[in-house]
Amino acid sequence: MSSAAPAGFRCGYVSLIGRPNVGKSTILNALLGEKVAIISPKPQTTRQRILGVLTRPEAQVMFLDTPGLHKPEHTLGRYMVEVAKAAIEEADVLVVIIDGRAGITAEDERVFSSVKNALREDGRKRPVLLAINKVDIASKPKLLPLLERCAKLGIFDDCIPISATTGDQLKILLKEIVARLPEGPRWYEPQQRTDQTREQMVSELIREQVLAATRQEVPHAVAVLIDELEDRDKVTSIRATILVERDGQKAIVIGRGGMMLKQIGQEARRQLERLLGRKVFLGLWVKVAEGWRSDERILRQLGYLSGS
Ligand SMILES: Nc1nc2c(ncn2[C@@H]2O[C@H](COP(=O)(O)OP(=O)(O)OP(=O)(O)O)[C@@H](O)[C@H]2O)c(=O)[nH]1
Numbered sequence: 001m002s003s004a005a006p007a008g009f010r011c012g013y014v015s016l017i018g019r020p021n022v023g024k025s026t027i028l029n030a031l032l033g034e035k036v037a038i039i040s041p042k043p044q045t046t047r048q049r050i051l052g053v054l055t056r057p058e059a060q061v062m063f064l065d066t067p068g069l070h071k072p073e074h075t076l077g078r079y080m081v082e083v084a085k086a087a088i089e090e091a092d093v094l095v096v097i098i099d100g101r102a103g104i105t106a107e108d109e110r111v112f113s114s115v116k117n118a119l120r121e122d123g124r125k126r127p128v129l130l131a132i133n134k135v136d137i138a139s140k141p142k143l144l145p146l147l148e149r150c151a152k153l154g155i156f157d158d159c160i161p162i163s164a165t166t167g168d169q170l171k172i173l174l175k176e177i178v179a180r181l182p183e184g185p186r187w188y189e190p191q192q193r194t195d196q197t198r199e200q201m202v203s204e205l206i207r208e209q210v211l212a213a214t215r216q217e218v219p220h221a222v223a224v225l226i227d228e229l230e231d232r233d234k235v236t237s238i239r240a241t242i243l244v245e246r247d248g249q250k251a252i253v254i255g256r257g258g259m260m261l262k263q264i265g266q267e268a269r270r271q272l273e274r275l276l277g278r279k280v281f282l283g284l285w286v287k288v289a290e291g292w293r294s295d296e297r298i299l300r301q302l303g304y305l306s307g308s
């Protein structure tokens, strides 16, 4: 919804782009001061475009958090890369993110090329900022040469070292973003933070707990289907199915004597009660759906193919 804007008010889409695991979602949450995207130490955590709206007296920033750009190996991966590329096209300002501890990797270079190609193809010149994240764990002596190298690439209008975890320099990043937004009225009500449905956020919070509890190939093979989400008198009743791809993964997620699933459920319930502000009953089931990441029917059911 638009409204009469004060003179000089700015509003636009800002896409957060980068390879998996550089901290895009952590940056989004830190800038908003609220959790709208899930985070994990495993790559390819974000699978959808996630809108995060920040409204200030002088501007409304519509951040688009995106899946990490990578070489896809199945239909879900191809969808994720498409989503990220579409967000590049949609952006008024692009923020490319790298991991300051890792420096510029081959995967980052492919991200830079994708950004350059997208800008060349659509012929619209847009500001591109580089955020060098995780400076809290980066080697200080290597940071300055990295910064110089990034500035020399000729792709970025500005390169800003930040830490999403400590909040270091985030204000500066935000200021540089806002300064480059087009002028115009706001699109969302000031109190709106995201366009995700309650069901999507619930599903994501449960998946986050499965990611936190498992390792290696299991996190990639997990999806969460919400079977029931119902506000009762005093509690919200949630029943969800955790999909995995193989029997062995099901055994891992359930754990010995059901201990792992119990732990996932307890932590997820705590997070859900915080999100919903109500007491939650949470029932979790684990189901094998072989090859779901290439199964269009299931992907659609999970909301991963809608609009593509
Ligand atoms: N030390 C440190 N860790 C960070 C920082 N930002 C993010 N992380 C960690 O990096 C990991 C990945 O963060 P995410 O925000 O999930 O990364 P992402 O880029 O969204 O990853 P995908 O969704 O997989 O593309 C998590 O373990 C974060 O806690 C930072 O500034 N400092």
Ligand SMILES: [Mg+2]
Pocket: 024, 025, 026, 037, 038, 039, 045, 046, 066, 067
């Ligand atoms: Mg993410």
